[in-house]
Amino acid sequence: xxxxxxxxLMQSKKRENMSNKNVVEIQNLLKQFPVGxxxxxxxxxxxxxxxxxxxxxxxxPSGSGKTTLLNQIGGLDSPTEGSVNVLNMDLVNASHNQRAxxxxxxxxxxxxxxxxxxxxxxxxxxxxxxxxxxxxxxxxKELVEQAVEWVGLTDKLESRPSQLSGGECQRTAIARAxxxxxxxxxxxxPTANLDAKNxxxxxxxxxxxxxxxxTSFIFATHDEKIMEYLKRIIHLDDGQVTQDDIIEKPKMSx
Amino acid sequence: xxxxxxxxxxRDRSRSLFPIIIVSLIVALVVFYKGFLVGAMGNMFKDSAxxxxxxxxxxxxxxxxxRQMLPNDLALLEVDHLIADLSQSHPDHFWSxxxxxxxxxxxxxxxxETKSQGPVFTTGIDFLSENSRQAxxxxxxxxxxxxxxxxxxxxxxxxxxxxxxxxxxxxxAVTFVGTTMDNAFTTFNFIVVGTFDLKMGPVDKQMMLxxxxxxxxxxxxxxxxxxxxxxKHDMFYDDKNSQVLRNQFNxxxxxxxxxxxxxxxxxxxxxxMGTMVDLADVATIIILGIFILIAMIVLWNMGIMSGxxxxxxxxxxxxxxxxxxxxxxxxxxxxxIIGTIGTFIGTAIGIPLTWYVQEYxxxxxxxxxxxxxxxxxxxxxxxxxxxxxxxxxxxxxxxVATVLGTMLAGRAIYKREMAQLFKELEN
Numbered sequence: 001x002x003x004x005x006x007x008x009l010m011q012s013k014k015r016e017n018m019s020n021k022n023v024v025e026i027q028n029l030l031k032q033f034p035v036g037x038x039x040x041x042x043x044x045x046x047x048x049x050x051x052x053x054x055x056x057x058x059x060x061p062s063g064s065g066k067t068t069l070l071n072q073i074g075g076l077d078s079p080t081e082g083s084v085n086v087l088n089m090d091l092v093n094a095s096h097n098q099r100a101x102x103x104x105x106x107x108x109x110x111x112x113x114x115x116x117x118x119x120x121x122x123x124x125x126x127x128x129x130x131x132x133x134x135x136x137x138x139x140x141k142e143l144v145e146q147a148v149e150w151v152g153l154t155d156k157l158e159s160r161p162s163q164l165s166g167g168e169c170q171r172t173a174i175a176r177a178x179x180x181x182x183x184x185x186x187x188x189x190p191t192a193n194l195d196a197k198n199x200x201x202x203x204x205x206x207x208x209x210x211x212x213x214x215t216s217f218i219f220a221t222h223d224e225k226i227m228e229y230l231k232r233i234i235h236l237d238d239g240q241v242t243q244d245d246i247i248e249k250p251k252m253s254x
Numbered sequence: 255x256x257x258x259x260x261x262x263x264x265r266d267r268s269r270s271l272f273p274i275i276i277v278s279l280i281v282a283l284v285v286f287y288k289g290f291l292v293g294a295m296g297n298m299f300k301d302s303a304x305x306x307x308x309x310x311x312x313x314x315x316x317x318x319x320x321r322q323m324l325p326n327d328l329a330l331l332e333v334d335h336l337i338a339d340l341s342q343s344h345p346d347h348f349w350s351x352x353x354x355x356x357x358x359x360x361x362x363x364x365x366x367e368t369k370s371q372g373p374v375f376t377t378g379i380d381f382l383s384e385n386s387r388q389a390x391x392x393x394x395x396x397x398x399x400x401x402x403x404x405x406x407x408x409x410x411x412x413x414x415x416x417x418x419x420x421x422x423x424x425x426x427a428v429t430f431v432g433t434t435m436d437n438a439f440t441t442f443n444f445i446v447v448g449t450f451d452l453k454m455g456p457v458d459k460q461m462m463l464x465x466x467x468x469x470x471x472x473x474x475x476x477x478x479x480x481x482x483x484x485x486k487h488d489m490f491y492d493d494k495n496s497q498v499l500r501n502q503f504n505x506x507x508x509x510x511x512x513x514x515x516x517x518x519x520x521x522x523x524x525x526x527m528g529t530m531v532d533l534a535d536v537a538t539i540i541i542l543g544i545f546i547l548i549a550m551i552v553l554w555n556m557g558i559m560s561g562x563x564x565x566x567x568x569x570x571x572x573x574x575x576x577x578x579x580x581x582x583x584x585x586x587x588x589x590x591i592i593g594t595i596g597t598f599i600g601t602a603i604g605i606p607l608t609w610y611v612q613e614y615x616x617x618x619x620x621x622x623x624x625x626x627x628x629x630x631x632x633x634x635x636x637x638x639x640x641x642x643x644x645x646x647x648x649x650x651x652x653x654v655a656t657v658l659g660t661m662l663a664g665r666a667i668y669k670r671e672m673a674q675l676f677k678e679l680e681n
Contacts, residue, residue, distance in 0.1 A: 074573070076572070076573065096577060096578065097577050097579075100572070100575050100576065100577040101575065102575075103573065103574065103575040104574065104575020104576070105575070107575070109570075109573045109574065111570075115566060115569070115570045117262070117567060117570070118266075119261075119262050119265040119266040119269075120258075120261070120262065120265075124258070124261070128258070128571075128574060129574050129575070131255055131258055132255075132574060132575055132576055133575075176574075
């Protein structure tokens with residue numbers, strides 16, 4: 001416990017040192033999609049910064065631009081205008097391969113429908129990002145076991161996704177997203193398919209990881225349960241940021 | 255990553271079992287089809303080669319000009335010497351003298367009077383010399399309907415049709431009536447020791463087979479032969495090889511003032527066989543090409559279906575930082591693994607199937623029964639042929655087509671916006 005407390009202390013200091021550092025900087029973002037002969041504006045005049053270790057959420061009704069903004073931050077889509085700088089990389093001018101490399105080494109993704117690869121075991125699903133990062137086999141095993149322990153699935157290492165409950169699947173997906181200790185995790189409606197009990201479990205795991213690993217989390221959600229854990233809530237409506245609230249004391253915490 | 259991909263293939267039946275079954279079946283069919291086509295074409299030429307043309311054959315220039323008339327007065331002389339020369343200069347072939355002649359066949363009654371009589375076309379073949387392969391080539395073990403093979407120079411085999419027509423029985427002494435090579439009248443007695451059926455429709459209707467020694471005695475052609483047939487040892491007609499051999503031989507014997515100089519003809523130079531050879535080659539290429547093309551389309555479609563089914567997987571892998579190129583290459587790696595396994599299994603199925611048809615053949619005789627006027631020298635039993643290329647030809651549809659299909663299908667990954675693939679994760 002003493003070691004754990006000292007680790008917490010070190011992380012806390014580290015967070016203080018890095019708290020001014022932005023992991024994401026978005027300026028004058030405009031995203032339009034061609035529709036018929038014209039354009040549909042999905043995002044407009046978006047200016048946002050996310051700092052290291054933030055536990056924040058993009059909140060808004062369906063079609064408000066949450067997922068589109070998450071895709072911009074993840075480098076999965078390019079803006080029509082404006083700039084998106086993530087982890088010191090200018091995504092607008094970065095090549096596909098540079099963006100892929102950023103995702104591979106410094107980012108993690110969590111999806112609403114888990115998207116585990118069905119033919120692989122929990123161990124193998126969690127191991128995949130490490131294989132892509134060319135981590136050697138022994139180290140991979142160590143990291144996978146650690147990640148699985150974080151999410152409480154040590155006894156399910158050899159199970160396939162079809163043998164897991166929804167909550168267990170999402171916990172596997174979380175382990176996969178954080179196994180390589182990314183600086184930023186993007187989570188798109190991570191609890192949408194889960195019941196209340198599982199949703200709280202998942203959120204507690206994520207809050208814990210946010211504190212343990214100093215990883216920044218950005219959620220896209222309209223789930224009230226998630227919002228109770230968030231330290232920053234950014235409201236989107238019709239592709240525009242309408243409100244940006246810092247929550248000093250979230251309703252739910254560890 | 256290879257292990258990761260391999261585990262995925264092995265565990266996901268729709269990614270492995272179904273494609274491997276399809277690839278295996280297509281490869282097995284291609285292997286068998288190629289073996290059967292080659293065998294069937296080879297058989298078609300083999301019978302013509304054995305009966306009328308050889309893979310190549312040598313005769314005098316004068317005989318060649320009038321060969322339809324069977325002009326034995328223009329036959330080759332000093333044949334033993336010529337065969338020795340040919341065997342030495344062309345050891346990839348074996349050489350056999352042949353005399354074809356026509357006349358009357360007379361069956362006497364117990365008083366020596368004519369009981370029955372009819373025209374006969376006789377072929378004098380070297381059955382009895384040491385190392386002769388003629389009985390094997392004529393497949394007498396299967397074509398003799400009754401009796402036995404020739405063991406003595408004055409014995410003969412008569413076609414079952416001719417035997418029935420003349421009322422011949424085994425052991426009958428029949429008299430050949432004709433002319434010698436000097437155009438003198440001749441008669442010669444042959445003992446009928448067997449009847450045969452070439453299974454080629456009416457081709458053998460009036461045919462009698464005799465040993466060349468008997469034919470030489472009957473026609474007064476000591477150490478002479480109308481033609482010397484040359485066959486490749488493996489009995490497979492190689493058109494290019496035969497043409498080269500023919501050209502070389504004729505270049506060496508180009509004294510145009512000597513009408514008895516030996517000249518060589520390839521199988522393709524006789525009875526419009528050249529057209530048949532060319533047609534067979536083109537047909538084989540076209541049929542096999544179409545077959546492989548269809549196989550490729552099937553495999554391509556399979557690749558597309560597999561790709562569509564796995565858009566979600568592609569999306570998650572891209573999200574995790576794989577580049578499109580890496581995903582594309584891993585798909586190709588999968589198709590190489592599946593194609594290779596399918597090719598191996600397909601070849602392992604196709605070769606024994608081809609071997610079976612090579613050994614036992616497919617009998618089409620019922621289809622030829624009604625062709626009473628058929629004069630084509632065509633076998634009614636088709637055999638496949640296992641050639642070395644059958645062990646490799648499966649690679650074309652098995653690996654190349656599978657990989658090409660996957661490459662084409664995989665283009666969809668490039669065509670699709672990454673965010674769209676990503677979005678499909680939620681569907």
